[in-house]
Amino acid sequence: MKFSNLLFNSLKESPKEAKIVSHQLMLRSSMIRQHTSGIYTWLPLGFKVLKNIENIVRYNQNKIGCNEMMMSTIQSSDLWKKSGRYSDYGKEMLRINDRHDNELLYGPTNEEVITDLFSDYVNSYKGLPKYLYHIQWKFRDEIRPRFGVMRGREFLMKDAYSFDLDHESAVETYKIFFKSYLQTFIDLGLQPIPVKAATGAIGGDLSHEFQIIAKTGESELAYDPELVSQNLLNKSYEEITSMYSASDEMIDKNRSNVVIGRGIEVGHIFNFGTKYSLPLECYVLNNEGKKVFPHMGSYGVGVSRLTAAIIEAFHDENGIKWPFNISPFKINIITSTHGSNNEVAEKLLEKLTLKYGNVSYDDRDLGMGRKIKDSELIGIPWSIIIGKNYEENKQLEITNRSNGEKSFLTESEVESFKFEQYTP
Ligand code: ATP
Ligand code: MG
Numbered sequence: 001m002k003f004s005n006l007l008f009n010s011l012k013e014s015p016k017e018a019k020i021v022s023h024q025l026m027l028r029s030s031m032i033r034q035h036t037s038g039i040y041t042w043l044p045l046g047f048k049v050l051k052n053i054e055n056i057v058r059y060n061q062n063k064i065g066c067n068e069m070m071m072s073t074i075q076s077s078d079l080w081k082k083s084g085r086y087s088d089y090g091k092e093m094l095r096i097n098d099r100h101d102n103e104l105l106y107g108p109t110n111e112e113v114i115t116d117l118f119s120d121y122v123n124s125y126k127g128l129p130k131y132l133y134h135i136q137w138k139f140r141d142e143i144r145p146r147f148g149v150m151r152g153r154e155f156l157m158k159d160a161y162s163f164d165l166d167h168e169s170a171v172e173t174y175k176i177f178f179k180s181y182l183q184t185f186i187d188l189g190l191q192p193i194p195v196k197a198a199t200g201a202i203g204g205d206l207s208h209e210f211q212i213i214a215k216t217g218e219s220e221l222a223y224d225p226e227l228v229s230q231n232l233l234n235k236s237y238e239e240i241t242s243m244y245s246a247s248d249e250m251i252d253k254n255r256s257n258v259v260i261g262r263g264i265e266v267g268h269i270f271n272f273g274t275k276y277s278l279p280l281e282c283y284v285l286n287n288e289g290k291k292v293f294p295h296m297g298s299y300g301v302g303v304s305r306l307t308a309a310i311i312e313a314f315h316d317e318n319g320i321k322w323p324f325n326i327s328p329f330k331i332n333i334i335t336s337t338h339g340s341n342n343e344v345a346e347k348l349l350e351k352l353t354l355k356y357g358n359v360s361y362d363d364r365d366l367g368m369g370r371k372i373k374d375s376e377l378i379g380i381p382w383s384i385i386i387g388k389n390y391e392e393n394k395q396l397e398i399t400n401r402s403n404g405e406k407s408f409l410t411e412s413e414v415e416s417f418k419f420e421q422y423t424p
Contacts, residue, residue, distance in 0.1 A: 001329065002349075003362040007044050010374045011222075022311035023148030023239050025320050029378045031307070038153030040147025045378060046307065048328035048358065051187065053306050054135055056325065057158045064176055066131040071113050073137055077103035079112035080251040092140045111276050111298055114161045117295075119282040125165050128284060128294060129173055135159035135303060140176040147216070149304045150264070163294040165286070167273065170295035174206060174271045175237040177299045181210055181267050182232050188306065189323035190266070190313060193221065193228055194240060198267065201222065206271040211263030214312040221263040224413040264309045265298035271297040286370040311379075314424045320379025321402050324421040329360035331419060332380040334371045341386040344411065349385065349393050351415055376401065382419050 007030065014024040026032050031046030058068065074096070080086035084092075094106040107113070114132060122130060135158045145153050160177065164170040175371065178194065186194035190212050197209040211221055213228070222279055227243055277283065277293040286292045302309075314321040324330060333354055335341045342363065347363040360380065362371045368387055375383045385397040395408040402424040409417060 001358070001360045002154070003360060003364045006360070008374075008378075010377055018148065020147050020150070020307035020308075020312070021315055022150065022216070025311055025315060025377070026148055026308065026377075029320065032149060034148075036140060038151070040149055040152060040154070045326070045328045049322070050304060050305050050327060051327045052328075053310070054156070054158070054166045054303055055301060056187050057184055057301050058135065060180050060187065061131075061133050061158065061160060064131065064180045066133045068133050068135075071110055071136060073107055073139070075105050075107045075110075075113055077105055079116050079280065080105070083112050083115075083276055085112070089241050092142065094139045094141050104197055107136075108138055108140045109157075109298070109300075110136075110159055111161065111296075112280065114297065115276040115280045115282045118161075118163055119280075119284075122163070123284055124310065125284050125292065127166045128163060129169060131160060131162050131173070131245045133158060133299075148308055150308045151218070152304065155302065158301040158303055158329070158399070160299040162297040162299070163277075164296075165284075165292060165294065167295050170271055170273070170297060171206070174269065174297055177269055177297065178208060178237055178240075179233075181269065181299070181301070184301065185210060185212070187267065188235065188326065189309060190310065191228065192232070193223060193263065194232075195221065195263075196241075205273070208269050210267035210269075212309050212313065213261055214268055214309065215262060216312055217262035217264040219263045220264055221261050222258055224257050224340070225259055226257060264305070264312065265302070266306055266309050267301045268300075269297065269299045271295070277316065315379070319377035321424040322379040322381060323383045323423040324419075325423075327358075327379060329358045329378075329380050329383050330356045330421075331359045331384060332375045332378075332383040333359070333361040333384045334375060335361075335363065336368045336387045337365060341390055344386055348386075348414065350412070356419065381422065381424075384414060 009030050011028040015027050018024040018027055026046065029045060030043050032040045033043055035041050077086055093108055096104045098104055137154055138157050139154050142151055144152055162173045164173050182192055183359045192210045192212060194208045195211050197207040211219060232240055270399055273295050274293040275298055283291040284294050310326060311320050333345050333348055345361050347357055352359045379401060381401050383399045389395045389397055394410055396411065396414050398407045398409060
């Protein structure tokens with residue numbers, strides 16, 4: 001992609017309305033544009049990042065045998081009346097009347113819809129367990145939308161739903177999702193902290209939130225830094241959850257090394273038994289031909305919130321520092337204004353795009369300094385400068401965005417250079 005084709009316009013100053021660094025940097029680097037309160041347009045750069053995050057989430061859901069599908073954003077109110085949540089949900093739900101005066105709503109979550117459809121396709125215990133998910137826009141009319149896409153009104157969520165024959169099996173499923181969530185957040189370069197959680201409007205008795213430590217987070221967390229830094233992937237669900245103290249926080253009871261900090265909730269999982277299968281009459285027949293109501297769970301990831309959470313984790317005073325697998329472009333080629341090196345850049349763009357997928361070439365009629373600043377602001381992990389050094393010594397300058405390390409290579413050396421796919 002050439003910058004001359006890209007819809008991009010960097011801002012030097014942070015817009016006043018942006019209170020936290022991720023919101024500031026997303027606006028300054030043309031990732032998002034506010035359409036109206038809590039509702040955003042995802043501009044080309046932001047959209048690429050959103051898709052990259054979505055794909056990492058998708059990969060991990062597919063790996064545990066979860067079926068991807070797509071439910072509508074608009075739902076009928078009937079099912080919500082049956083589950084009792086139509087009145088409970090309150091003002092957060094956006095209610096719409098169609099031309100025939102049917103009551104519709106913009107889905108804030110999908111338990112009702114999925115429970116209703118499930119019983120049409122699975123009638124026997126032999127069809128259980130089953131896991132289903134979609135990655136779809138939600139609408140919640142939050143009282144205080146703020147911090148950009150961190151707490152929007154319209155936001156992208158991955159929500160999965162599980163159906164099991166009984167409680168024991170549903171708990172096993174819960175553990176599978178729990179472990180898969182740890183892997184997902186680690187694949188995104190983050191260090192997740194699972195925290196026991198209240199179940200709220202969704203209901204049920206078993207629930208965890210996944211928090212990312214950040215100064216700007218909305219949740220207060222008490223944690224033991226030593227526990228948090230352990231490799232959770234090596235541990236079983238039982239080992240991890242036994243690391244909690246009675247107050248449900250990630251503190252070792254036997255030590256006093258507690259830090260009070262803040263966290264961003266990036267995921268939330270629930271086991272709620274038959275809370276929806278009973279009122280919505282979703283059942284299967286067991287091996288004796290008797291009706292059994294599946295035990296269910298739901299599992300959410302805040303995909304759009306994650307774009308901001310990842311920026312909160314990876315940035316410096318010059319801009320974003322994307323993990324390689326999430327960055328909108330992996331490598332950015334930069335030439336100077338007068339255009340004498342454009343052919344070299346074009347050739348390199350073609351070769352590196354074949355090898356690394358998304359590569360950009362800043363071919364704008366702007367000074368080198370400005371282009372370097374924009375590259376740092378956007379957060380592209382690698383840049384290649386074709387400037388004075390090329391003209392004088394046929395050398396290209398490779399810079400690692402995260403640690404600023406530079407190497408000077410010839411054209412053919414750059415073509416075979418292994419750009420490390422690093423996480424800052
Ligand atoms: P919160 O306590 O932050 O309001 P929640 O408990 O209402 O979250 P869930 O219903 O569990 O959230 O939704 C699953 C995930 O969706 C959350 O963990 C969060 O990452 C994301 N999410 C929820 N509300 C928003 C929002 N208004 N804007 C962006 N992401 C959101
Ligand atoms: Mg909420």
